Amino acid sequence: MxxxxxxxxxxxxxxxxxxxxxxxxxxxxxxxxxxxxxxxxxxxxxxxxxxxxxxxxxxxxxxxxxxxxxxxxxxxxxxxxxxxxxxxxxxxxxxxxxxxxxxxxxxxxxxxxxxxxxxxxxxxxxxxxxxxxxxxxxxxxxxxxxxxxxxxxxxxxxxxxxxxxxxxxxxxxxxxxxxxxxxxxxxxxxxxxxxxxxxxxxxxxxxxxxxxxxxxxxxxxxxxxxxxxxxxxxxxxxxxxxxxxxxxxxxxxYLDAWTAARQHIATQYDAALLGHPSLRPPGRDPRSTHVFHQYTVQGPDLPGQREQLQQYLGAHGIPSAVYYPLPNHLQPAYAYLGHQLGEFPVAERLSRTVLSLPMHPMLTMAQVAYICQVLQAWA
Structure with missing residues (x-):
């Protein structure tokens, strides 16, 4: 496919x-x-x-x-x-x-x-x-x-x-x-x-x-x-x-129209991921609008799972990206601050599990529907 x-x-x-x-x-x-x-x-x-x-x-x-x-x-x-x-x-x-x-x-x-x-x-x-x-x-x-x-x-x-x-x-x-x-x-x-x-x-x-x-x-x-x-x-x-x-x-x-397009795409992704057994869509604060610079999902916190998902998407012609793979408190440049692995568990888990899907206002509805179909088939 x-x-x-x-x-x-x-x-x-x-x-x-x-x-x-x-x-x-x-x-x-x-x-x-x-x-x-x-x-x-x-x-x-x-x-x-x-x-x-x-x-x-x-x-x-x-x-x-x-x-x-x-x-x-x-x-x-x-x-x-x-x-x-x-x-x-x-x-x-x-x-x-x-x-x-x-x-x-x-x-x-x-x-x-x-x-x-x-x-x-x-x-x-x-x-x-x-x-x-x-x-x-x-x-x-x-x-x-x-x-x-x-x-x-x-x-x-x-x-x-x-x-x-x-x-x-x-x-x-x-x-x-x-x-x-x-x-x-x-x-x-x-x-x-x-x-x-x-x-x-x-x-x-x-x-x-x-x-x-x-x-x-x-x-x-x-x-x-x-x-x-x-x-x-x-x-x-x-x-x-x-x-x-x-x-x-x-x-x-043109920014508002481009934002509306991003939001529409995000709505399609949300629907596709509703009840998904292993992928979690981004949460939304009802007090904030969301302009979806990225649409970032979370996968299982299991070794190799994100890499398998990326490979699966790539094999189906769907690019993805990781923002961000290593939290700043564990970066060598900030070692002088003295922070250790385990201090910020949510940030560390996100760095292991997040994956951003294609998100830009020029995606066609056919492309979005295809991405949703591929995501739904991932168990």
Missing amino acids: LPPQPIQLLDLRAQHAPIQPELDAAVRTTFHEAAFIQGGAVQQFAAELGQYVGGAHVVPCANGTDALQLALMSLGLPRGTEILVPAFTYVATWEAAAVLGLVPVPVDVAPDTYNLDPAAVAAAVTSRTGAILAVHLFGQCADLEVLRLLANQHNVPLLEDNAQAIGATFTFSTGQVWAAGTVGEVGTTSFFPSKNLGGFGDGGALFTRDAARAHTLRQLANHGQTRKYHHELIGLNSRLDTLQAALLRVKLP
């Missing part, structure tokens, strides 16, 4: 084809204006993205990792301050703290949503805690209500790594609906090409509702200056290229 047409884990060519004339026009305009650094498209994109996320200030930067580092720099924390981070996340979340001399303190995650476990966060807060850095992993918001409450109670900032969840929203018990990345003091995102809103190279941005903090973030991203050659702060050279901003402006109006 083979798929009706080749299946890609991500198909950017197919996604870009219908809007290629608009993308080409954006490139031509940028080349004609020849303002390749801090050109008009950068400010225009920042304003449009700010409107999209509910009126936040948007500070573009060079990439999502820089965005995390800039967010932490804006807090002015002394070296050695602890930053609570998920034990299960991409390394950039930890890396941004470590390169500043801050201490990433891992906190275990919820077994169904893969996001920070608020109870574990509450237990991890100490007098040395300088910030809580939540990640909205795979496209769904962490528990922003409880995390915001904990941050307020302990008088520490809440930061949001929103690289995988742009366009998601969280509904509070008051009925207020907030865009992911705008609840904390600072939110960050990435425009890496594979992201739901991806550029054609590296790019990133920060969100904040605080005008003064936005001013500081702009300074930090531009060598610590507000006037050329006058440097009030030690900063970075972290700018979003004009060309990337121009291309992202073309893509932003």
